Amino acid sequence: MTYRLFEGKEHASTYQKYRFTPPEELKNIILQYLDEKKGRPHGLAVDLGCGTGQNSRLLAPHFREVVGVDISECQLEEARAVAGPSNITYRKGTAEELSFPDCSVDLLTAASAAHWFDQSRFLAEAARVLKPRGCVALLGFSDPSTSLRYQGCGDRLDRLFQEVKQTLLPYTSTRVTLTEGKLEELYSAIPFPDKERQAPHKPTRTYATANGSTQNKHGEATALIERVPVTSSISVRNLVGFIESFSMFQGYKKKDPTAAGELLLNTEKRFLEEMGVESPDTEVEQQLEYFCVLASKPG
Numbered sequence: 109m110t111y112r113l114f115e116g117k118e119h120a121s122t123y124q125k126y127r128f129t130p131p132e133e134l135k136n137i138i139l140q141y142l143d144e145k146k147g148r149p150h151g152l153a154v155d156l157g158c159g160t161g162q163n164s165r166l167l168a169p170h171f172r173e174v175v176g177v178d179i180s181e182c183q184l185e186e187a188r189a190v191a192g193p194s195n196i197t198y199r200k201g202t203a204e205e206l207s208f209p210d211c212s213v214d215l216l217t218a219a220s221a222a223h224w225f226d227q228s229r230f231l232a233e234a235a236r237v238l239k240p241r242g243c244v245a246l247l248g249f250s251d252p253s254t255s256l257r258y259q260g261c262g263d264r265l266d267r268l269f270q271e272v273k274q275t276l277l278p279y280t281s282t283r284v285t286l287t288e289g290k291l292e293e294l295y296s297a298i299p300f301p302d303k304e305r306q307a308p309h310k311p312t313r314t315y316a317t318a319n320g321s322t323q324n325k326h327g328e329a330t331a332l333i334e335r336v337p338v339t340s341s342i343s344v345r346n347l348v349g350f351i352e353s354f355s356m357f358q359g360y361k362k363k364d365p366t367a368a369g370e371l372l373l374n375t376e377k378r379f380l381e382e383m384g385v386e387s388p389d390t391e392v393e394q395q396l397e398y399f400c401v402l403a404s405k406p407g
């Protein structure tokens with residue numbers, strides 16, 4: 109079964125405007141892993157579930173060619189409309205049936221997308237199209253760990269954000285909850301012996317450092333990654349836009365467009381009231397935690 113929750117034109121345009129580009133730290137970890145396992149040259153990267161292309165564009169300077177693949181034509185149209193490097197192309201397709209020859213892909217990525225794929229069909233295709241020692245990187249961020257700060261009212265903003273998530277809970281696909289387990293199930297199903305996903309309870313957790321490398325608690329360099337905390341500034345307007353991009357918000361909007369529109373307006377209003385400011389361009393500090401599953405095909 110394929111999930112088709114990202115098809116609308118309006119939704120795709122919200123995606124283009126409000127979704128985040130994955131952090132440089134995480135990109136560096138993925139490239140470091142690829143260098144270690146397969147080495148250079150970096151020929152072809154395929155970004156599955158590319159949406160409006162944020163992750164595809166991030167990879168472009170490091171590969172001869174990047175192909176973004178998505179099931180939704182509207183998302184691809186938005187991706188193509190963004191000025192970007194000339195070595196990226198976008199193709200309609202699915203992660204379960206890849207239009208690439210056997211052993212032709214250096215890196216397969218999926219940013220906030222792998223939870224939508226049919227696990228076994230996607231993994232069979234990954235094993236087919238990857239070059240020997242080619243790599244898979246499945247990345248995403250975990251929503252429950254999102255935290256917001258603005259002067260002294262961080263906790264109230266976090267509670268408000270959680271309240272909105274609670275309203276949207278009935279419209280949340282069980283697929284989305286897979287990202288909250290940081291793709292554990294998918295990780296277990298990867299058929300390659302060489303795979304990495306640090307479990308939260310393990311004592312040798314890795315830590316992202318300011319220069320983008322990772323270290324364990326003994327200061328040893330490692331590509332293992334359990335969490336990469338990323339702090340950035342986001343305007344209240346864009347934060348509300350980010351909520352609008354959620355698949356569960358789109359589900360709510362489909363059922364009750366008026367209530368969904370009001371939820372966004374009220375959320376913006378309540379954020380501004382809590383912060384004691386008037387302009388939706390006022391920025392708050394947002395912390396997100398990214399995770400990544402890495403695997404390499406046997407040589």
Ligand SMILES: C[S@@+](CC[C@H](N)C(=O)[O-])C[C@H]1O[C@@H](n2cnc3c(N)ncnc32)[C@H](O)[C@@H]1O
Nearest residue numbers: 114127157158159178179180202203219221224
């Ligand atoms: C949450 S969005 C992520 C988009 C983008 N990678 C990002 O980081 O913003 C998930 C994307 O996966 C696409 N998608 C869902 N199922 C898919 C499948 N089976 N094959 C290819 N793309 C798929 C959706 O159309 C959507 O654009």
